[in-house]
Amino acid sequence: MDKLTRHICALTPVPAEPGDRIELIPVGAFRLADARGRQPMRLENAAEVIAASFRRAPGGVLPIDFDHRSFAPQGTANSTAAGWVTAMEAEGDRIMASVDWTADGRRALEGRSYRFVSPVFKTWPDGRVALIEGAGLVNNPSIPALRQLASKDITMDPIQKLAELLGLSADAPDQIVTRVGALVETETQLASIATAAGETGEGDELTTRICAKLTAAPEVDPAEFVPMATFTEMQRQLASLQKTVGDDKADAALQRARDAGKLTPAMEGWATQLASKDLAQFEAWADAAPVMINLGAPRHAGRTPPVKTDALDATERQVASMMGLADDAFLATRNAAIKES
Numbered sequence: 001m002d003k004l005t006r007h008i009c010a011l012t013p014v015p016a017e018p019g020d021r022i023e024l025i026p027v028g029a030f031r032l033a034d035a036r037g038r039q040p041m042r043l044e045n046a047a048e049v050i051a052a053s054f055r056r057a058p059g060g061v062l063p064i065d066f067d068h069r070s071f072a073p074q075g076t077a078n079s080t081a082a083g084w085v086t087a088m089e090a091e092g093d094r095i096m097a098s099v100d101w102t103a104d105g106r107r108a109l110e111g112r113s114y115r116f117v118s119p120v121f122k123t124w125p126d127g128r129v130a131l132i133e134g135a136g137l138v139n140n141p142s143i144p145a146l147r148q149l150a151s152k153d154i155t156m157d158p159i160q161k162l163a164e165l166l167g168l169s170a171d172a173p174d175q176i177v178t179r180v181g182a183l184v185e186t187e188t189q190l191a192s193i194a195t196a197a198g199e200t201g202e203g204d205e206l207t208t209r210i211c212a213k214l215t216a217a218p219e220v221d222p223a224e225f226v227p228m229a230t231f232t233e234m235q236r237q238l239a240s241l242q243k244t245v246g247d248d249k250a251d252a253a254l255q256r257a258r259d260a261g262k263l264t265p266a267m268e269g270w271a272t273q274l275a276s277k278d279l280a281q282f283e284a285w286a287d288a289a290p291v292m293i294n295l296g297a298p299r300h301a302g303r304t305p306p307v308k309t310d311a312l313d314a315t316e317r318q319v320a321s322m323m324g325l326a327d328d329a330f331l332a333t334r335n336a337a338i339k340e341s
Contacts, residue, residue: 004122004130024097024135025119027090043129046090053088053132061086064099064117066108068136071120080104082114082137095132105137114139250275250282257286261293264333270323285322288315292334 029042043049054060062085063070070079082105087098101109108114114137122131163169166179190207194200197210253275257263263271263286275282312320312327312334320330 004124020100021096021098022117024085024088024095024117025121025129025132027093027095039127041123041127041129043095046095049129049132050088050090050095052130056131057133061100062097062132062134064101064105064135064137066104066114066137068118068120068138070134070136082108085134088132097135108137116140246279247276250279253279253283253286257282257289260286261291262286262289264292266333267323274322285315285319289319290316290334 025043027043027046029040031040053062063079063081064083064085065071065079066082070081072079081102083099083101085097086100088095090096116138117135118138119135120133121129122133123129162180163172163176166176168175168179193210194206197213199206199209199213201209250272254263254271257271271282274285310331312331316330316334317327320327323330325333
């Protein structure tokens with residue numbers, strides 16, 4: 001540490017009503033306005049500089065005095081404290097200090113006896129800031145003042161402030177615009193969801209109420225519902241009952257066709273299939289089909305015997321088509337049946 005150089009210079013005006021946060025020293029490159037300004041200075045790794053400064057500070061605080069009297073030879077000046085720096089943090093292009101002002105310090109500022117704060121820091125030979133030792137209230141600034149800052153009166157570039165709130169760099173405006181757009185869209189969507197859910201409010205409380213409503217079990221009347229297993233079993237039983245009834249009706253229609261002599265043994269397979277698939281179509285065929293089997297005189301009482309022809313009528317052609325028979329084959333079967341009757 002023997003090669004370190006101490007610098008005392010006024011950088012920042014403070015407000016008449018002192019806040020508990022002040023701008024203390026720039027971060028990055030800066031110059032002093034006097035002869036020392038020939039060599040640029042720079043504060044890099046702000047977090048490391050802050051940590052090193054508090055490690056070397058007696059009692060873990062840095063003094064703010066009047067006119068840098070604390071840094072005069074021991075016993076040559078009154079070193080009454082104007083305040084104590086209790087914390088520091090990098091904020092953009094500067095280090096901000098949290099200050100616990102003394103009664104003397106507050107009176108000096110409120111009475112406008114002092115208007116500037118001057119940091120005391122040490123640098124390496126190459127101009128890099130190594131330590132911050134404290135500060136003093138002064139009236140003779142050695143460099144042009146930076147912008148005035150205090151916890152209750154911070155004047156900041158709106159883009160810089162917005163970037164800090166979003167955790168982005170002020171040098172990336174496209175990212176800032178994208179993030180703001182996403183936030184606006186999210187707020188719009190949340191408002192629509194809240195309206196649909198019948199909720200009002202904002203922030204986390206609104207989100208929590210909406211999520212609770214979405215995850216809550218619906219209120220239902222058990223009397224209006226049956227278990228799925230019961231419903232499935234009822235469907236199965238109904239289908240079985242419908243098939244049984246349908247099969248009974250088909251069997252009855254087939255038997256009527258047999259009793260009427262319109263269904264030959266060769267036609268049983270086709271007729272059974274048709275009656276099971278489309279009972280109405282089978283019954284239409286049975287009504288129009290000629291008698292093809294002689295079942296005895298009593299069954300023909302009062303009926304006019306079928307007329308033997310050498311051609312099929314429309315109904316017979318339809319029946320032959322459904323049976324998959326050629327017209328001449330069906331005609332031969334029909335005529336043989338008529339002959340037997």
